[in-house]
Amino acid sequence: MNRMRELVDKLNKWAHEYYVLDNPSVPDSEYDKYYDELKKLEEESGEVLPDSPTRRVGGEPLKAFSRHEHIARLYSLDKAVTKDELSAFFTRVKKVVPSHEFTVEYKFDGLTMCLTYEGGNFVRATTRGNGTVGEDVTAQCLTIKSFPLTVSYKGTLEVKGEAVIRLSVLEEYNKTAAEPLKNARNAAAGAIRNLDPAVTAKRRPEIYFYDINYMEDGAPATQAECFKWLKKEGFKVFPYVRLCKSEEEVEAAIDEIEVGRRNIDVLTDGAVIKLNDVAVREILGSTDKFPRWAIAYKFEAEESVTTVRQVRWQVGRTGKLTPLAELEPVDLAGVTVRRATLNNYGDILRKGVKTGSKVLIRRSNEVIPEILGTVEHTEGSIDIKKPEVCPFCGAEIAEVGANIFCPNRLCRPRVVAKLAHFASKDAMDIEGFSEKTAEQLYDETGLINASQLYKLTKEQLLSLEGFKDKKAGNLLSAIEKSRTVPLDRFIYALGIEGVGKVAAADLAKSFKDMQSLRAADSQSLVALDNIGEVTADAIVGWFEDNENLAELNRLLSYITPQTKKVVTGGVLAGQFVVLTGTLPTYKRSAAQKIIEDNGGVCQSSVTSKTTLVLAGEEAGSKLEKAKKLGIKIIGEDEFKTMLGLQ
Numbered sequence: 001m002n003r004m005r006e007l008v009d010k011l012n013k014w015a016h017e018y019y020v021l022d023n024p025s026v027p028d029s030e031y032d033k034y035y036d037e038l039k040k041l042e043e044e045s046g047e048v049l050p051d052s053p054t055r056r057v058g059g060e061p062l063k064a065f066s067r068h069e070h071i072a073r074l075y076s077l078d079k080a081v082t083k084d085e086l087s088a089f090f091t092r093v094k095k096v097v098p099s100h101e102f103t104v105e106y107k108f109d110g111l112t113m114c115l116t117y118e119g120g121n122f123v124r125a126t127t128r129g130n131g132t133v134g135e136d137v138t139a140q141c142l143t144i145k146s147f148p149l150t151v152s153y154k155g156t157l158e159v160k161g162e163a164v165i166r167l168s169v170l171e172e173y174n175k176t177a178a179e180p181l182k183n184a185r186n187a188a189a190g191a192i193r194n195l196d197p198a199v200t201a202k203r204r205p206e207i208y209f210y211d212i213n214y215m216e217d218g219a220p221a222t223q224a225e226c227f228k229w230l231k232k233e234g235f236k237v238f239p240y241v242r243l244c245k246s247e248e249e250v251e252a253a254i255d256e257i258e259v260g261r262r263n264i265d266v267l268t269d270g271a272v273i274k275l276n277d278v279a280v281r282e283i284l285g286s287t288d289k290f291p292r293w294a295i296a297y298k299f300e301a302e303e304s305v306t307t308v309r310q311v312r313w314q315v316g317r318t319g320k321l322t323p324l325a326e327l328e329p330v331d332l333a334g335v336t337v338r339r340a341t342l343n344n345y346g347d348i349l350r351k352g353v354k355t356g357s358k359v360l361i362r363r364s365n366e367v368i369p370e371i372l373g374t375v376e377h378t379e380g381s382i383d384i385k386k387p388e389v390c391p392f393c394g395a396e397i398a399e400v401g402a403n404i405f406c407p408n409r410l411c412r413p414r415v416v417a418k419l420a421h422f423a424s425k426d427a428m429d430i431e432g433f434s435e436k437t438a439e440q441l442y443d444e445t446g447l448i449n450a451s452q453l454y455k456l457t458k459e460q461l462l463s464l465e466g467f468k469d470k471k472a473g474n475l476l477s478a479i480e481k482s483r484t485v486p487l488d489r490f491i492y493a494l495g496i497e498g499v500g501k502v503a504a505a506d507l508a509k510s511f512k513d514m515q516s517l518r519a520a521d522s523q524s525l526v527a528l529d530n531i532g533e534v535t536a537d538a539i540v541g542w543f544e545d546n547e548n549l550a551e552l553n554r555l556l557s558y559i560t561p562q563t564k565k566v567v568t569g570g571v572l573a574g575q576f577v578v579l580t581g582t583l584p585t586y587k588r589s590a591a592q593k594i595i596e597d598n599g600g601v602c603q604s605s606v607t608s609k610t611t612l613v614l615a616g617e618e619a620g621s622k623l624e625k626a627k628k629l630g631i632k633i634i635g636e637d638e639f640k641t642m643l644g645l646q
């Protein structure tokens, strides 16, 4: 008996070193020798210890999977695919818990598993299934060695992990397989959800553990402690996890993962961000679908490596100076990329970007790609300096938090950006007014405020290069047309820092007119879904500025913002709709109006909330994503039928 105990301990230690720590200390032949001895002893005595490695045999093929209910529901996570969506998550969290820590870890792309222990012994493995009920894959799981058969905790326990197949293992397998496996995600799912445990064993999946789903006497108080506990008990845990104290630190960790995932042997498709403190999680709770305290940031973008030629500073409509990197042109999914954005000077330092460095860039939904990090410096790499004066007007730079500003309201690029934003499609939608028009008007007529557009004469326009009778006439009528505009677009057009389209719509819906919005205090602003503290302060600050107020009054003497009717009920009530591609007869704006008039909500990108996609010709990645998520997709014809329009 003592010998048996000794053998089991020895074999388990070696297996742990081999499968969990990736650091074998004995050759396979040595392991096999002791394993055989143990097996023989067990046969002779008819006794098998609960943590004996001989229990890790999958057994005979099953006829069907039995189903099993999880003790606690296995949640899946809400997803963010843009930095905007990520920042919306922080805004929502901050409202409830202003100060907090997050953990950031890799999001592995495999099959989510739940392992149950009772009285310290492994009893069952299930797939996530629908979150409540999963398939019993105990026999399959027993062929995997990256988890312990016994744990020191004696209560009922469920741990959660992701079954994966290493990329190198997949490659190896495909070399000799009659039917090569397409990708590591399908391979992992296929290996586990396979009725024959021998097939599972052959495909060599592993499990990375990352959560305690249920612990009878309460789980560890934080995510960081949870990782520690899992490791201590012998579960395989991926070595990367970051504890972050701010949104910036989280973003830095995400970038780190984005760069790092190229060098690891496991398929990853993003990062998982969780509130560290379990007690705080409980305050936040969950929606009917997802916990509110965690989010998965998914990488979906095209990436490439190229060299930074130089960094220029741009002045935006609020005066903020943003670094723009000029790059050696590089092809990214069929588009030649020459420039990439960086957030601010701190971002340059954090990412180690220098002139002449090789950097990793990503192009996603944003028009201009961003720099994720530096891959390597070259001999000629030069540090980038922080400007002390505005490169355009020479005004001394003002620093506010992490950002630097040109304080000069008349600074040319600042005025131009403000005017172009005001006239843009999602704002006042003045057709025919481009950034170039703004530059010309600034240079030739001294126009500095949007309100002056409404006093423009044809003579003034005709004096500008490229403006003939027709073009001038068209622009004037477009300006005239913009005098009636939905309130949300007017609010967006004002260009208040942090107030994007979504926030503007929120403000319009809640305050109904400019007078009420102007009177709003921070508190009532923060109460809105899409307004965080910083933006609330920016809004209040904007209305406290006399120059802004004077301009607002001038604008309101020309423009009549309209409050939108809110449609309740309607054929599309409760639907979140995404438009993509070119429709045969409807313009995008027309289709959008029909959707909203029928109670639907239009979204700019496909998210987990999306319920319907209206797709036309040349629908691209949005359609792909919708297919992947199994969202209902319709064409214009079906759309018309649905609404009784034909």
Ligand SMILES: [Zn+2]
Pocket (backbone or CB within 6 Å): 315, 390, 391, 392, 393, 394, 395, 406, 407, 408, 411, 412
């Ligand atoms: Zn300036």
